[in-house]
Amino acid sequence: xxxxxxxxxxxxxxQGTPTLDNFDIVDVEVPRPGQGEALxxxxxxxxxxxxxxxxxxxxxxxxxxxxxxxxxGGAVGEVVESGTDAFEPGDLVLHGFGWRSHAVxxxxxxxxxxxxxxxxxAYLGVLGMTGLTAYAGLTDIARFKPGDTVFVxxxxxxxxxxxxxxxxRRGAKRVIGSAGSAEKVRHLIEDLGFDAAxxxxxxxxxxxxxxxxxxxxxxxxxxxxxxxxxxxxxxANLHARFAVCGMISLYNAxxxxxxxxxxxxIVGKRLDIHGFLVGDHYDLQPKFVEEVAPLVRSGELKYExxxxxxxxxxxxxxxxxxxxxxxxxxxxxx
Numbered sequence: 001x002x003x004x005x006x007x008x009x010x011x012x013x014x015q016g017t018p019t020l021d022n023f024d025i026v027d028v029e030v031p032r033p034g035q036g037e038a039l040x041x042x043x044x045x046x047x048x049x050x051x052x053x054x055x056x057x058x059x060x061x062x063x064x065x066x067x068x069x070x071x072x073g074g075a076v077g078e079v080v081e082s083g084t085d086a087f088e089p090g091d092l093v094l095h096g097f098g099w100r101s102h103a104v105x106x107x108x109x110x111x112x113x114x115x116x117x118x119x120x121x122a123y124l125g126v127l128g129m130t131g132l133t134a135y136a137g138l139t140d141i142a143r144f145k146p147g148d149t150v151f152v153x154x155x156x157x158x159x160x161x162x163x164x165x166x167x168x169r170r171g172a173k174r175v176i177g178s179a180g181s182a183e184k185v186r187h188l189i190e191d192l193g194f195d196a197a198x199x200x201x202x203x204x205x206x207x208x209x210x211x212x213x214x215x216x217x218x219x220x221x222x223x224x225x226x227x228x229x230x231x232x233x234x235x236a237n238l239h240a241r242f243a244v245c246g247m248i249s250l251y252n253a254x255x256x257x258x259x260x261x262x263x264x265x266i267v268g269k270r271l272d273i274h275g276f277l278v279g280d281h282y283d284l285q286p287k288f289v290e291e292v293a294p295l296v297r298s299g300e301l302k303y304e305x306x307x308x309x310x311x312x313x314x315x316x317x318x319x320x321x322x323x324x325x326x327x328x329x330x331x332x333x334x
Contacts, residue, residue, distance in 0.1 A: 003095065003101055005102040010065045014055055017252040017323070020033075022055065023315040024068075031104050036104045038087040038105055042077035042334045045098035045311070046124045047203055047318045050187035052251040058063050061277055067289045074129060075117040076120045077334075078114065087112070091312055094123050101334055118296055125158050125329030126296055126303040127289065130193055134162035134221075135288045136281035137243035138170075141274050141325035142219045146171030153177075154223030155197065158186040158303075158329035159245060163221045164194050165301050178228060180324045187327060192302055216240075224249050230260035233271070243278075251322065304328025 011024040051073060054065045065071050075098035079091040086107035087093065095102035095110035113123045123306045125131065137159075138144045150167045152160045155177025164175045177188045177197040188197040196212040197326050209217075209231045216237040222229055225247025234240065250257055266273065295301035306326035308317040314332045321330045 003030070003103075003163055003234055004028065005100065006311050007070045007101075008099040008311065009070050010055060010067050012067060013057060013242050014252075014256045016195070017315070018052070018055060018319060020315050020319070021256050023321055025312050027081045030102050030105075030274065033081055033083045034050045034263055036084045036106055038079050038084055039077075039081040040077040040095065040097075040105055040110070040112070041080050042075045042098065042101055042103060042215050042311075044103050044121050044124060044307075045314065045320050045334060046074035046129075047330050048073060048130075049246055049313060049321065050196075052320065052322060059129075061279075063082050066194045070097075071095055071099040074124050075099075075103065077103065078298040080132040081308055094128070097310075116161050117293065119178055119334070120290075121301070121305060121307070124294060124299070125305060126162060126329060128295060130158040131162050131331060132285060132288050133245060133278040133290060133291065134159045134166060135223055137245050137276060137277060138163050138166055138219070140281060140284060141243040141276045142241045144170060144172070144219055144222065147173050149176070149237075150219040150221065151176045151178075151209060151213060151235070152221045153200075153228040153232075154248060155188055155194065156304075156327050157223060157289065158326075159327055160221065160290075161188075164188065167194055167219070168193050169295075169301075174213065174215075176217070178209075178224070184216075184327060187304070194311060200228070204222065204231075206234050208283075209235050219243070221245065226250060226257060230262055233260055233265050236265070236269050236271055237271050239272070241270060244273060244275040244304065248322070254321070255324060306330050308332045 007026050009024040009102050014022045081086045093110045095105045152163045154160045157178040174195045177194045178200045185197045188194040198208040205227045215237050220232040220242045222244045226249040304327045311334045
């Protein structure tokens, strides 16, 4: 076992777009587990868009990261020392103490994973929080039904790519995605089976969406907000359902953005616009795993990962994520 451990700490709160100066990389002694605890050597950690909000001091649905303290996030790793009957050395576990090389966990805040059922990285993405987010948003929040036309923003990301594939498998009439490059657009259509996709940088989102969905949309899964949300309202059919998962286009804004200019259409079209957090839907985990795990094993549900090597590169990986440099789930291999 390594004689030292590494931690990524929040050095300062960003104003607008974060920079590398907002992070500290610190080497410390490897922690020792006490009674009822286990020491885990992390192998992969997750970097996710929601972490940007936790860098601020504002009260939100998750506590802000503390300046000078280790940032937290999903991680998988191997138990190297155990003081609990719940875990043995060699066990692979999933927990929420990422952004560090070593973590002390308990049976209450970590769970064993089966690397024979799926690659361990999948438990941070397609079989983890992002996959469940896609499943809950599509099935429970947007109340998807066969024959719906579905629009997904940020469709090449970890959540959006699963949303689109699940919608197709469940009988969508048409699935449309937006992404930020020609290569991602190609990936959505050729690899993931979307019916149409467009690069939001190529022109007004409203115009491109109207061309891709001439009969309108019934479901919108929002990962981006801003111009995308306004465009979706324009293209929405009567009684369309919006599952609002995130608004990454606004995360680094220093001033409140202008609201969509067409909000009155919510009334006339009787739209259901519903924000949600995956943490409220863990009751769906068994159904989600039952349906999605076999599709992952068989390769029927495809997923991409952008893997950055080295824990010390986690801050840059996070900045790249916010800039849209990833396809699928962004991970850091410790």
